[in-house]
Amino acid sequence: MDAQPGRSVTSKVLALLDAFTPATPALTLTELARRAGLPLPTAHRRAAELVAWGALERGDDGRYRIGLRLWEVGSLAPRGLGLRELALPIMEDLYEVTHENVQLAVRQGLELVFIERIAGRHAVPVLTRVGGRFALHATGVGLVLLAYAPAEVQEQVLAAPLERYTELTITDPRRLRRCLAEVRRVGYAVSDRQVTMDALSVAAPIRGSDGVVAAISLVVAHDRADPLALAPLVQAAGRVLSRALGTSYRRSPGRVPSPTRSETQ
Amino acid sequence: MDAQPGRSVTSKVLALLDAFTPATPALTLTELARRAGLPLPTAHRRAAELVAWGALERGDDGRYRIGLRLWEVGSLAPRGLGLRELALPIMEDLYEVTHENVQLAVRQGLELVFIERIAGRHAVPVLTRVGGRFALHATGVGLVLLAYAPAEVQEQVLAAPLERYTELTITDPRRLRRCLAEVRRVGYAVSDRQVTMDALSVAAPIRGSDGVVAAISLVVAHDRADPLALAPLVQAAGRVLSRALGTSYRRSPGRVPSPTRSETQ
CATH class of the missing domain: 3.30.450.40 (GAF domain)
Incomplete structure (x- = not known):
């Protein structure tokens, strides 16, 4: 179940990005869902969209990492x-x-x-x-x-x-x-x-x-x-x-x- | 009207980020909405959420720019x-x-x-x-x-x-x-x-x-x-x-x- 069911989709997407920190740059789906406070299926669906765009990348080890596309956009700050x-x-x-x-x-x-x-x-x-x-x-x-x-x-x-x-x-x-x-x-x-x-x-x-x-x-x-x-x-x-x-x-x-x-x- | 009403919210949020390029690092709300293919009210609402999180920043000139928080997260790529x-x-x-x-x-x-x-x-x-x-x-x-x-x-x-x-x-x-x-x-x-x-x-x-x-x-x-x-x-x-x-x-x-x-x- 979603820990905060009233949250907007935008906030859920941003919570997925917030899950990554210098100490935790690579996360399994389970870790990602837990840190973002999202049910596993929701986290999986949103993460797949982020991977498709390039905001996240998924390695051979199955872990998610911040993708180069997000770094590119961030470089415009x-x-x-x-x-x-x-x-x-x-x-x-x-x-x-x-x-x-x-x-x-x-x-x-x-x-x-x-x-x-x-x-x-x-x-x-x-x-x-x-x-x-x-x-x-x-x-x-x-x-x-x-x-x-x-x-x-x-x-x-x-x-x-x-x-x-x-x-x-x-x-x-x-x-x-x-x-x-x-x-x-x-x-x-x-x-x-x-x-x-x-x-x-x-x-x-x-x-x-x-x-x-x-x-x-x-x-x-x-x-x-x-x-x-x-x-x-x-x-x-x-x-x-x-x-x-x-x-x-x-x-x-x-x-x-x-x-x-x-x-x- | 949303140009592509079937799009997911995630894709709309990402479209807002896609609007920023090296040639267009600062955008008015109207420009942002047009480039993201979103109706003005939708763009405004989503952009406000992105500003609250720090993915976008809004200057004294009213224009949106990529925010330092996105650069921070991107730096984890x-x-x-x-x-x-x-x-x-x-x-x-x-x-x-x-x-x-x-x-x-x-x-x-x-x-x-x-x-x-x-x-x-x-x-x-x-x-x-x-x-x-x-x-x-x-x-x-x-x-x-x-x-x-x-x-x-x-x-x-x-x-x-x-x-x-x-x-x-x-x-x-x-x-x-x-x-x-x-x-x-x-x-x-x-x-x-x-x-x-x-x-x-x-x-x-x-x-x-x-x-x-x-x-x-x-x-x-x-x-x-x-x-x-x-x-x-x-x-x-x-x-x-x-x-x-x-x-x-x-x-x-x-x-x-x-x-x-x-x-x-």
Whole structure:
């Protein structure tokens, strides 16, 4: 029986997509039905439609996975690949001069989503997953995105329990509020061993036509980090990217334009 | 009135997503309804559900765009970001030693989809869009993917008209058939000014447990290209990546595993 018989078909289809997470990227039909809260026959019928369209793919092992067609459509999200395409050359510049990890993130509700990262081969290990989520109150990019978020977003984050990742994670709402004010004052954020005890990140805002739309950061080994030296580099990258976004805004009414379709080799 | 009243709700929801293309990433409700073949009220109701979930976003300009949540779910596609995460370090190596354009593509039906590219700053311009599609018979990666595709795929491509991009594009099915046999014999493909008159690409296959799953290429300026010197480089990258995929196959039943979720900074 359908756990929620009043649900719309659209919500059932979307529940099937929600069943897939980074921890569960491949699901049997039984797992899929259970996670989506659908009876097995309903899940089977809807999943078959999604497979036919390409939103799901079914492997030789019988498991369902997210299909390439959904990735293709998802790549049209202006805040995803559109932003990433604009940012990548600037991220590459930052990587060339530092050989450290470079990250790009946007806020999605009360969390952040990593849009891109360049992992330094000999830099401190950061195992960020592009498309992965994280809390706002601990990382450099998160502190920037939170510092410039609408007041109601800040209040919601400050009102909820703040997860502790290390002994240096800020979990006191009053301290976090002061930290955010400082981020706005200096124009960058430093997360010093607030996520892992070996790493420090320095992040700066990227501004669009309606405020801060993304954040860029360098993540370096804590013991060789000089935040005061890194901050101008990251801020400069943020400014170049803000200007690139501004130019795009004048060309297009979109929040972040997609690159134009063009010839290829 | 619904143009096709017998359509399932799932197909209507998917038709709304299909309406968005690289050329039309932002749509008004009227455009969306027309492209999806749905009556305005139906399109409005379904679009509202998609916005609530995050599959679509509606801007200040009233237009709909693909939402970040869909990009997030799409990022779980094993043949998309999963493959890309495995390939990126190897693509970066290839870029470091050549400073030329590096591309990664998979076959989707009778076309290819670009999964990743590193654009050389001073290399010949290639304006590939990640997530973008292209024909199989012209590019280096396309020739590789076609050469190793199932026979029925080859026959379908050979039976259809072959679009001419330059005077050197192979549009004769018999010549293309001979070219594909040569690709299989030598283990790499060269596309010499077959897409644009200034560029040459050299591509090699990436093998998974069930044959060739992707292709990697270097795209260089035609006038300074030495395909015989580039081929071993690209082939070596393809082999390293095939081995990386093989290792992953033993760990996971998936076609291409997603990277594990892990801590981040």
